[in-house]
Amino acid sequence: MSLIHPPPEHQVETIFGAFNDHPLRQEVNDEVHARPHEALNTPVKVSHLGMLSGRRGGELDRQAVADLCRRYGVEPPQPGAQHLSADFGDFRLKWERRTELSTYTFFVEEDFDELFADPPLDRVPLDWLYSLPGPRLVGVHLTLEPAWAQPRSTSDIQHIFDDNPIVGSHITGGAARVWSDFRIQDDGFTRVLMRDVSLRNRQAGRAVQRILEIETYRMMALLAFPVARQLNPEINDLEEQLAWITEHMTQDENSSVSDEQGLLGRLTELAARIEGIGNNTNYRFHAAKAYNELVQRRIHELREQRVQGVQTIQEFMERRMVPAMRTCETVSERLESLSRRITRTGDLLRTRVDVALEAQNRDLLDSMNRRADMQFRLQETVEGLSVAAISYYLMGLISYVLKAGHDAGYLPRVEIYQGLLVPVVVLFIWAVIRIVRHRIARKQAK
Numbered sequence: 001m002s003l004i005h006p007p008p009e010h011q012v013e014t015i016f017g018a019f020n021d022h023p024l025r026q027e028v029n030d031e032v033h034a035r036p037h038e039a040l041n042t043p044v045k046v047s048h049l050g051m052l053s054g055r056r057g058g059e060l061d062r063q064a065v066a067d068l069c070r071r072y073g074v075e076p077p078q079p080g081a082q083h084l085s086a087d088f089g090d091f092r093l094k095w096e097r098r099t100e101l102s103t104y105t106f107f108v109e110e111d112f113d114e115l116f117a118d119p120p121l122d123r124v125p126l127d128w129l130y131s132l133p134g135p136r137l138v139g140v141h142l143t144l145e146p147a148w149a150q151p152r153s154t155s156d157i158q159h160i161f162d163d164n165p166i167v168g169s170h171i172t173g174g175a176a177r178v179w180s181d182f183r184i185q186d187d188g189f190t191r192v193l194m195r196d197v198s199l200r201n202r203q204a205g206r207a208v209q210r211i212l213e214i215e216t217y218r219m220m221a222l223l224a225f226p227v228a229r230q231l232n233p234e235i236n237d238l239e240e241q242l243a244w245i246t247e248h249m250t251q252d253e254n255s256s257v258s259d260e261q262g263l264l265g266r267l268t269e270l271a272a273r274i275e276g277i278g279n280n281t282n283y284r285f286h287a288a289k290a291y292n293e294l295v296q297r298r299i300h301e302l303r304e305q306r307v308q309g310v311q312t313i314q315e316f317m318e319r320r321m322v323p324a325m326r327t328c329e330t331v332s333e334r335l336e337s338l339s340r341r342i343t344r345t346g347d348l349l350r351t352r353v354d355v356a357l358e359a360q361n362r363d364l365l366d367s368m369n370r371r372a373d374m375q376f377r378l379q380e381t382v383e384g385l386s387v388a389a390i391s392y393y394l395m396g397l398i399s400y401v402l403k404a405g406h407d408a409g410y411l412p413r414v415e416i417y418q419g420l421l422v423p424v425v426v427l428f429i430w431a432v433i434r435i436v437r438h439r440i441a442r443k444q445a446k
Contacts, residue, residue, distance in 0.1 A: 038085065038094060038205035041109050042146040042196045047121035047189075048212045049104045050138025050219065058082075060133040061102040065095045068128055090123040100287070101137060103216060115143045115160060116191055137223075138216045139189040142208060147196045154309060160193065167316040170305035172207050175199045177307070182215070182316065190215060210298045214313065217294040218321060224288035225324040227281055228331040234277070235334050241270055242338065246345055249352070264349050267342060274339045285332040292325045387433060391426045398425070 053061055065084055066076035077084045082097040092107040106120035119141045121129070158166050161181040168179035176199050180192040192211055196204065245263050295317065304312045395418065402417050 036085070037202060037209050038092070038107060039201040040107065040144065040204040040208060041201060042144050042199070042204065043111055043149070044107060044109045044144045044204075044208075045112065045118075045120055046108075046140070046142040046144070046208060046212070047106045047119045047124075048138065048140040048142065048215075049121075049132070049136060050101050050216050051104070051132050051134040052101045052137045053132075053134030055100055057102070057133050058097050061095075061097055064128070064132055065093075065104075067131075068093070068125075071125065071128070091120045100220070101134065101216075103138070103212075104132070105212065112143075115145075115193060116141050119189075136188070138219050139184070140192060140212060140215050141187075141189045142192040142194065142211065144194040144196060144204065144208060147198065149195070152195075154307070157193065161191065166310060167313055168307050168310045169302070169312040170197075170307060171302040172199065172203060173303055174305060175203060176207050178207075178211060178302075178313070179310075207302070210301055214295055214298045214317075217291045217298065218317070221288045221291035221295060222321070222324055224281075224284045224328045227284055228328045231277065231281065231331050231335075235331065235338065238270060238273065238338060239334075241266070242342060242345065245270075245349075249345070249349060261353060264346070264353060267346050267349060271339075271342045271346065274335065274342060278335055278339065281332075281335070285328055288325065288328050292321070295321070387426060387430045390429045391422070394425050394429065395422060 051061070062077055062079075062081065068074075068088070069076040069084075069086065072088045074086045074088055077095070084093070084095045086093055090108075092109075094103075094105040094107070096103045096105075106124060108120040108123065112118065121141075152160075154166075157168070157179050158164070161179070161183075164181040164183055166179050166181050168177065170177055175197050177195045177197065178192065179194075180190065182190060184190055192215075194208065194211070199207065245267055248263060299314050299317060302313065304314055306312055398421055399418060406412070
């Protein structure tokens, strides 16, 4: 007999009501349950579109899906929703909004006579398709044959794909097979043929989803490849200009400050160009790396097994996609390396300019000190002459007074008084000039 008794019902409500939940708790929890895989019953045809509406196109994509829902009387996606899965009668639609694009996947489950005739997209209103935001980047028609369909040989399958080299394998532990040539056909769509061997409904949905995501993420990753090829010549030119600047820095040791300031100006222009290129391409290259990782992960999840004489999806991607991704990584690394080198060179050049300017300032100060010393000596010389001149003129005035005293009979000999007064006058004038000069110096110091 258990000794543990459950708490009363009102107590349970009180306990759970006492917690203050994080405002994002429900949203975070629901994220792991979002975007479930479709449950597919074979035979099924799938049309898949990837429209590159851009990083700010999410609201326009939702409005487009809501418009289609209104036409068919289906509940539209909620504001801020990133996905929708709904039955429209003639077809089923799975819409998913990703960072830069939206994917629209249409399903039709019914028997068919021809593999790629009458795709699900033909049942979607044409005017609505034309109104979808953004250009089409991905287009796939996928057919999933039932297990009871007549078996096909490798040559039959190759003929279905216009005798192009095909890629294929057993997937999902041998529960299905898949073939494609990964070429865009005349109708603008890539074709994929799958055959059910022993798939369960949800398993079929996961397998189809992985194949479609491989194609979607492959195209998104490869968007960076043309950018990388286009940047290569420009990066070569930037590296040559940086090498020229560095060479002139090392060879021209006696260059003037103006010359080095000119080099610094050219280096600043290079840095601005690199920053501009980086701002325009950093996101694309980092996104390519992330998309490529998703491609590799989806391929791993397929659990491929080789079909004799046919290249697997993993082998196809390694031979075709890996070199392109390495090119993108190399260009991205070259840009980052070039930016670092320009920064280091700029720091070195600025240091040289600062040192040269300090030397110029030091020479200028020395020259000013010498000039001030000369002016001081000249001032002392002029001061001595000034004392003599003022004393001479003052003695002339005093002589008039002495002569007047002599003529009046008060002073017997004028020459004696003149001789005695000369040193007194000179000392007096010298003292006055010294006092005036010291007062001026104190005012300037303040």
